[in-house]
Structures are given as structure tokens and as C-alpha cells.
Amino acid sequence: MGAVREKYTHEYFLPDEPGQNYGVDGYEAFKAGTVYETARRILDEVDWPRKRVLEIGPGRGEALRHVLQKGASSAVAVDFAQAACEITLDTLDRWKQQIAVFNREAIEVQFGDEDFDAVLLFDVVEHIPADELREIVPKIFDWLKPGGLVLWHTPNYVRPEVKTATDLIPQTAGMHCNKMSWETWERQLAKAGFHRTAYGRFVYQKPETERRDRPVSYQDLARMQGDLDAIRSLVEERGSRRSRGTVLHVHNVQRCGGTGNFVWDFARSFPELEHVALCVNDPNGDPAWRNWVNRDMRTMYAPKLTRALVEEIDPGVVVLHNTAGPHVDSDHRIGFLSDRFVIAVHHNPTHPLFVENVDADVFVSNFVLSKYESIVKLMRDVRTIPPCVYDLDQFGPPRPFWKGLRVTSAGKGCERLMELARDDVLDLHPGPDRRGMGVMPGYLRNFNVTIVWSQLEESWCRTVTEAMAAGHVVIAQRIGAIPEQIEDAENGFLFSDEEQLLGVLKDVDQNYDPGALSSIGEAARKWALANAGADAMRLGYSSLLLKALA
Numbered sequence: 190m191g192a193v194r195e196k197y198t199h200e201y202f203l204p205d206e207p208g209q210n211y212g213v214d215g216y217e218a219f220k221a222g223t224v225y226e227t228a229r230r231i232l233d234e235v236d237w238p239r240k241r242v243l244e245i246g247p248g249r250g251e252a253l254r255h256v257l258q259k260g261a262s263s264a265v266a267v268d269f270a271q272a273a274c275e276i277t278l279d280t281l282d283r284w285k286q287q288i289a290v291f292n293r294e295a296i297e298v299q300f301g302d303e304d305f306d307a308v309l310l311f312d313v314v315e316h317i318p319a320d321e322l323r324e325i326v327p328k329i330f331d332w333l334k335p336g337g338l339v340l341w342h343t344p345n346y347v348r349p350e351v352k353t354a355t356d357l358i359p360q361t362a363g364m365h366c367n368k369m370s371w372e373t374w375e376r377q378l379a380k381a382g383f384h385r386t387a388y389g390r391f392v393y394q395k396p397e398t399e400r401r402d403r404p405v406s407y408q409d410l411a412r413m414q415g416d417l418d419a420i421r422s423l424v425e426e427r428g429s430r431r432s433r434g435t436v437l438h439v440h441n442v443q444r445c446g447g448t449g450n451f452v453w454d455f456a457r458s459f460p461e462l463e464h465v466a467l468c469v470n471d472p473n474g475d476p477a478w479r480n481w482v483n484r485d486m487r488t489m490y491a492p493k494l495t496r497a498l499v500e501e502i503d504p505g506v507v508v509l510h511n512t513a514g515p516h517v518d519s520d521h522r523i524g525f526l527s528d529r530f531v532i533a534v535h536h537n538p539t540h541p542l543f544v545e546n547v548d549a550d551v552f553v554s555n556f557v558l559s560k561y562e563s564i565v566k567l568m569r570d571v572r573t574i575p576p577c578v579y580d581l582d583q584f585g586p587p588r589p590f591w592k593g594l595r596v597t598s599a600g601k602g603c604e605r606l607m608e609l610a611r612d613d614v615l616d617l618h619p620g621p622d623r624r625g626m627g628v629m630p631g632y633l634r635n636f637n638v639t640i641v642w643s644q645l646e647e648s649w650c651r652t653v654t655e656a657m658a659a660g661h662v663v664i665a666q667r668i669g670a671i672p673e674q675i676e677d678a679e680n681g682f683l684f685s686d687e688e689q690l691l692g693v694l695k696d697v698d699q700n701y702d703p704g705a706l707s708s709i710g711e712a713a714r715k716w717a718l719a720n721a722g723a724d725a726m727r728l729g730y731s732s733l734l735l736k737a738l739a
């Protein structure tokens with residue numbers, strides 16, 4: 190941080206000058222004797238009496254002031270900025286017998302093991318270089334007592350390449366040198382041994398006891414069946430004998446599409462594990478795959494899956510996504526994965542099956558298990574698990590229904606649909622370029638009907654699920670697994686051919702008032718949240734991961 194150290198001035202922490210357009214947030218709350226609202230809510234989740242607290246990057250010291258007011262017994266502050274240390278000392282003058290302030294880099298300080306009950310990291314990790322932070326987090330784990338807490342907040346940089354006001358103002362440019370999403374930061378905490386608590390995502394805890402690498406018994410799983418919190422706790426507690434729980438996702442770039450979204454959603458559903466995406470059949474790093482796998486995930490590119498790559502990554506779990514045949518470098522296909530736990534996830538019946546010589550521990554179909562009846566006897570374990578749309582609760586609500594529906598469309602039939610559309614029936618818009626993450630929730634809010642004329646026999650349709658989650662009336666082709674998602678005239682409408690589609694459009698336009706359409710959209714949203722949200726996927730895969738990492 191040396192290159193911008195001179196920018197951490199009194200003016201930055203105390204933005205009092207008229208017209209000053211930069212400075213640490215929460216100044217008005219600080220002057221009022223409290224702390225900014227987000228930090229206050231997080232801090233107030235914890236009982237503070239008799240706790241010894243460390244804060245890295247205290248700024249003005251208002252968070253420590255808050256916990257001392259709430260009964261904390263002592264506090265230590267570490268900040269590399271001299272101005273911050275001086276202001277913090279002044280803020281905490283009332284408790285000067287109970288505090289210590291060190292003007293040091295966090296990576297340089299040394300404390301005893303199990304010295305603190307809690308560590309505060311409010312809006313500071315974005316100021317610490319990534320390589321330093323990776324060294325600091327394990328130190329924090331050691332400094333905390335068993336059961337000790339980490340309370341944190343940081344900007345959620347989902348797209349770190351996008352410049353923010355901090356980057357554009359000369360006085361603050363360069364300060365945010367480590368832009369991470371919340372999920373990336375949470376994976377760092379989990380890798381160090383912390384787990385999320387009942388207090389919410391901004392409070393992590395050091396386990397009360399040391400990790401034990403003992404197997405998970407079937408009695409454990411039976412006792413916890415359906416108990417998501419218990420399953421997640423066990424995953425977090427046990428870790429893995431291999432690379433502390435690394436999951437390798439292998440995918441063929443030629444079958445990119447929604448599977449890339451699935452890989453990222455899978456990773457976000459299990460932040461306590463490390464996830465690596467390996468894109469095969471792509472010696473040059475195809476840019477399309479980069480758009481599908483979020484930059485927060487370690488992503489590798491290779492022509493084939495090889496023994497050397499697997500040994501380099503050393504995963505405890507390998508998830509094969511639609512990958513088979515020439516994309517795997519072995520006469521015995523994936524025989525060199527025999528000492529790993531292999532989950533073969535098949536996203537689409539039109540993709541090649543990995544049946545021959547694949548010694549998978551479990552074969553997963555998203556939906557339509559009947560498509561795979563011929564291979565049930567060839568696999569040790571065959572099951573259906575719905576894929577997850579991690580941020581499903583961000584979809585909706587749709588535009589209000591009114592006479593003259595606003596429609597978006599998807600699938601191979603889009604061009605023909607545009608020809609068939611009538612302005613007095615449909616305000617029709619073709620679907621967006623979906624490459625990249627996070628584009629759909631905002632887009633779908635502009636519409637209230639989605640037509641999916643796919644002509645592709647998918648085992649699961651992400652477009653249908655997202656539109657249902659957005660509260661749309663979905664009109665979709667009766668193909669693949671779509672009839673398992675939509676119950677005709679209950680939570681959407683189905684059609685088999687062009688003639689039926691025109692009949693459905695006419696029926697919806699003439700016989701359904703806005704209230705009836707809203708009810709169908711709400712039924713669709715309830716189905717999606719119950720059957721294809723993150724919790725549904727975690728429940729489906731947790732027992733497999735427990736078995737793999739035991």
C-alpha cells in the first residue's frame with residue numbers, strides 16, 4: 190500500500206472541508222457519536238461484555254467506540270495510516286486505560302495465539318493487497334480464541350474491472366487495490382478455517398474445537414436428512430484430506446451455454462470449499478468461456494483433461510460437466526480419477542453421455558431421469574438433482590400485467606415468432622445476449638411474459654426457470670424437461686407446435702384478465718424458488734460432498 194500511503198490523511202478520514210467530494214463514509218454518524226448503519230447492524234448482532242477486540246484498519250475508531258460502549262473489556266487497533274491512529278486515539282480517549290493502538294502494517298504485527306474474542310474488518314480488506322491478505326487471514330485465525338468471531342464488511346465488487354468513484358477521484362485513486370466480491374472473500378475465510386454463523390454472512394467464527402478429519406457416517410447423514418444448516422456445518426467442520434476441500438469442475442467449452450452459469454452457482458452454493466474451473470477442448474482460452482465463468486473463480490484452460498493436470502490441482506472432488514470422449518486424455522477415459530470422488534453431471538440429453546469406462550461415483554441428471562434408464566445399472570448411484578440459480582430471489586417482480594402484454598422470447602423459434610407477432614397482441618422483444626453473469630434479473634423486470642420456443646430437448650431449461658422466478662407467465666414448448674417445470678394453465682402454458690402456440694397466445698390475450706395472469710406468474714415464482722433455488726441445490730449435493738470429503 191506504500192504507493193498511496195500519503196493519501197490516507199486527516200482530510201480523508203475527517204471530510205469537513207466545504208465541497209469535499211471524497212473521504213471515509215459514515216462521517217455524519219461518527220460526529221453523532223455512533224457508527225454508520227451497516228456496521229451498527231452487524232455489531233449489534235453480538236453480545237460485547239467482557240470481550241477483547243482487535244480491529245484492523247479502524248479509520249476513526251467509531252466501531253471500537255461502539256463495542257466499548259457495549260461492554261467490551263479491551264480493544265486493540267492496528268492501522269498503517271498515522272492519521273487514522275491519531276484520530277482513533279482521540280476517539281477512544283475515554284477508554285485509554287483499556288486500549289492500544291499500533292501504527293503498523295497488519296502483516297507485520299504479532300499477537301499471541303487465542304488472544305482475542307473478536308476481530309473487526311470493516312471496509313478495510315479492499316485496501317490490503319491480495320498477497321498480504323492471504324497471509325493475514327490465517328494469522329487472524331490463530332489470534333482468535335476457539336469460538337472467536339470475525340465481523341466484516343467490504344464493497345461487493347462483482348465486476349472488479351468496472352471503475353467506481355474511488356478510482357476516478359484523484360485523492361482516492363488506487364486505494365481499493367484488492368477488489369473482491371463477497372463470495373471471493375468468504376471463500377478466503379472458509380479456507381482459513383472459519384465458518385458462517387447464525388448471525389448472518391458478515392459474522393464468521395473460528396470453530397469451538399479443532400477440525401477432525403474423521404469419516405462421516407451414514408447415521409450422521411440419516412440424522413441430518415433435510416436439515417440444511419446441519420449439513421453445511423458438517424461440511425465446514427470436516428474439511429478435506431485433499432487440498433482442504435478443492436472441487437475441480439471440468440467442462441467442454443464447445444458446450445458452454447448455461448452450464449458455465451451452473452458451475453459458478455455451484456461454487457457460490459459451497460463457499461467453504463475451493464473451486465477450480467477447467468475448460469477443456471480450448472488450448473487458447475476461448476473468450477466465450479471467460480464470459481461464463483465468473484472471474485472470482487480460478488479458471489484454467491487446456492486441450493484435454495490429463496493426469497498431470499489433476500495431480501497439479503489435487504482435488505478431492507471432480508465434477509464432470511458434459512465432458513467425455515476425445516476431451517479426456519486416457520485410453521481408459523478417466524481411469525486416472527479412480528482415487529478421486531467423481532460426480533458426473535449431465536445437463537442435456539443431446540450431449541454425449543460419459544458411460545463407457547467412466548468410473549463415476551454418482552451420475553446426476555438435472556431432470557428427466559427416464560432419459561437415462563439404460564445406464565442406471567452401469568452406475569453405482571444415479572439420481573436427479575435440480576440445478577441451482579444462486580441469486581434466484583433477485584428476480585422479479587415483473588412489470589404489472591395490462592391489456593397488451595410485454596413479451597420477451599428465447600430459443601430457435603425467435604425469428605419465426607417475430608414474423609408471427611401482431612402489434613395488437615404482443616409487444617415482442619427478442620431475448621438479450623446472455624453472456625456474462627447477472628444480466629437477467631434486471632432485464633426480465635421489463636417484461637411480464639416469456640415465450641420459449643426452444644426446439645432443443647433440454648434436460649433443464651435455465652431460461653424457463655429464471656422467467657418463472659421473475660413472476661412471468663411462461664409460454665414454452667412441450668419438450669425435454671420443460672413439462673416437469675410447467676403445469677399447463679397452472680403456473681404457465683405449454684405448446685407443441687406453431688399452431689398450438691398461436692392458439693395459446695390468442696387464449697391468453699382474449700380470456701385472461703391481468704389478475705388471472707398475475708396469479709399464474711406468482712405460482713410460477715413459487716415453484717422456481719422452491720425447486721431451483723440455491724437451498725434446493727445445496728440440499729441435493731451436500732450429502733454427496735460430505736461423502737466425498739469424509
